[in-house]
Structure formats: structure tokens, C-alpha cells
Amino acid sequence: MMMQAAPIPPALSEPYEAFVKEPVQQPPEVKPADEDTQPQVEPENVLHDLTSVGRLCITKRLQVKSVLFLRGKKNRFLVRTQENNLIYTIQEQNSWWVGYFCYGLRPLQLHVRDGTGAEVMRIYRPYACTSRIFPCQLQRIQIFSPPGTRIGCIEQKWTPIRPEYFVKNENGEQVFWIKGPRVTISFFRDIQFHIYRTDGTAVGSTCKRWQGILHAMFFAPVSDKFGIAFERDLSVEEKALLLAATLLLDYMYYDV
Template sequence: MMMQAAPIPAAPSEPYAYVKEPLVKVEQPVLEVTSEPHILQDLSTVDRLFITKRLRVRSVLFLRGKKNRFFVRTSDQNLVYTIEEQNSWWVGYFCYGLRPLQLHVRDCTGTEVMRINRPYACTSRILPCQLQRIQVHN
């Protein structure tokens, strides 16, 4: 039994003319953007920041806890932010740089502007290139 093949039809001169216009028109909702002051708006005019660490000798000598406190100031010594770390003393001394941390960033009025969480990540000293994860909440 012999089969015959049909010839390939010629291409249409204007392909898919019915697809040119959509069948249903969907209107895009207009979003109104309100301008709220950004939490880092204080830093828009600052060209240089100084970060200093407050170290309490008593807490270091008596293992009272390792609450690091940092002060962020402008070049004319105006206080912009205060950063306080919260953890227990044994985590700070045994895990050191790998320790999990929670930082509370407060502005000069004392309101919390940002919270930074970094969970514990086990990295070896041989291969210290494992990525750390950090979460920033505002």
C-alpha cells in the first residue's frame, strides 16, 4: 500500500489577524504614592559618620553580659543613632564573631528605627566563606 503525501500549504499573507487586538480590555488601577519621610532621611545631608563603641570595664571583668553599645555621630558630634546589641554573656564569649545577634537601632529621640537579626551560622575556620544571613526590620 502506497501513501501519498500532501503538499505543504502556502503561508498566509497576514498571519493571525485575529490576535491583533485583545478581546477584553483590562484597565490598570492607578496607584497613588504618598510621600512619607524615610527612616534614613536624617542621613541625606551627612557626608561622614563616626561610629564609636562604648565599653564597660566592669561588665568585661565580671562577665556581666556582653551588651555592646555603639553611637553613630556626624562629623560635628551630633548623635544620630544609638545601636544596642542584645545577647547573653556565654554566647558572646564562646561564639565571638559567629554569635547570633540582635541589634536595636534607635534615633536621637529614643524610638526604634530598625531591628537587625542575624541567626547563628556555623562556619569553620578552614572555609570561612559560608554566607551569613541577616534580617532587617523597620
């Protein structure tokens, strides 16, 4: 008795070539969206520490060791908020000899670092031999934040009596102007430089602090204090420009 072969299932009875030639299902192709329609992610502003600030306190320290060991005359600045929170540390960089011969007119770079040590701003100041009565060159500094991205400059206006400065943005447009007193010597009182918009409305002021007769006689060349107040709703770039202007005023009138 012959046994009948079991029937082959239809799926297995199909030719092998049918499985080979069967198209493989590919996942649907995802086309990249148009660049114009993609949401742009704004990078975090490196000057975010200035967002809600309306007043800054600046303490200057001369690096005495650098002077004694002929490494140059360099300043260090500590920038704090009104609540005494340290937000920036500023370090001066220059050639070792310029501080001994150029004093407050020396060319330099200022490196501004935040609490994490990251450099958030850099200030360039070239040499300019400035005199009130017979000006040779007017002061002009440039500010970059982050380093490599220019956000503005400070330019001196020649005036024979009261010092004036223009604060300009990255496009060269004037946003503020600063006007100082007739006498810039800090003696028994604070010295204020007033800050105005281009239409003449007051924005704030920067101040050289009077710390007493003993400080003026013995410690002024080593340490000093400044303050700057401005409207809270200014942009962080505008606040950074006013901070740079305060540092320029220190070098011009109070750095010996």
C-alpha cells in the first residue's frame, strides 16, 4: 500500500524566486523641512547676568606683585550686584612696559569672565595721547561679547571743560552720551558722570567713590571703588557698554 505524500502548503509551494523578487518595504522617506520654516533656537546670551541688574559695584585692585617683579602694571576688577553677588572678574592684559611709561593712557585688553570662568566680554583700548586743552588723539575703545562679536564702542568727544563721551552700538549708532563734571578730582565727595539718551533723558550715572582722606593718601593707587546705576529695562548689551565706559573713565582720570 502506497502512502500518499502530504500536500505542500501553498506558501511553501511558491517558487523561491518569488520571495527573492518581492519588493522589500522601505520606511517612508522623511524629507528635510525647509530651513526657513524650521524654528530657530536662540543661543543663550553670555551677558544674562546683567538681565535684571540695575546697579553695579566695581572694586579695583592693583596687582602689586606684578609691579614689584617688573611684570607690568595690571589691574583687576571685581563686579558685584547691589546684593553683593560677584558676577564678573575683569583682568587687564598689556605689554609689561606700558604701565610704567603710559600710566592711565596705556593700551590694553580687558578680559571679562563670569562666575564659571568663561570669558563673556573683551574690551580693546589702543594708545591715545589725550589732553583736554590740546587733544592729540581722542579715546576710543571697542567692546566684544562674546569675544569676536562686536557690540559697540565708546568714543570721546573733545571738550575743553567738561568731559563727554559717546556710547555707540554695533552699527555705529549713538545710543547714549556721558557727561562729566568740570572737576574730576575726587576730593571729599563722590564724582558722578551722568548718562543720557540721545534725546537728553537721563538713564543713570557712574560714580567714583570717596573713601576717606586716609584712603586717598595711602591706598588710592592700590584699590578703588566705583558704582554705576542704570535703568533695569536696558538691554544686556547696553548695560555692558556702560560698564566698559566706567572702566575707561577710571583709566583716564583715576589710574596713576
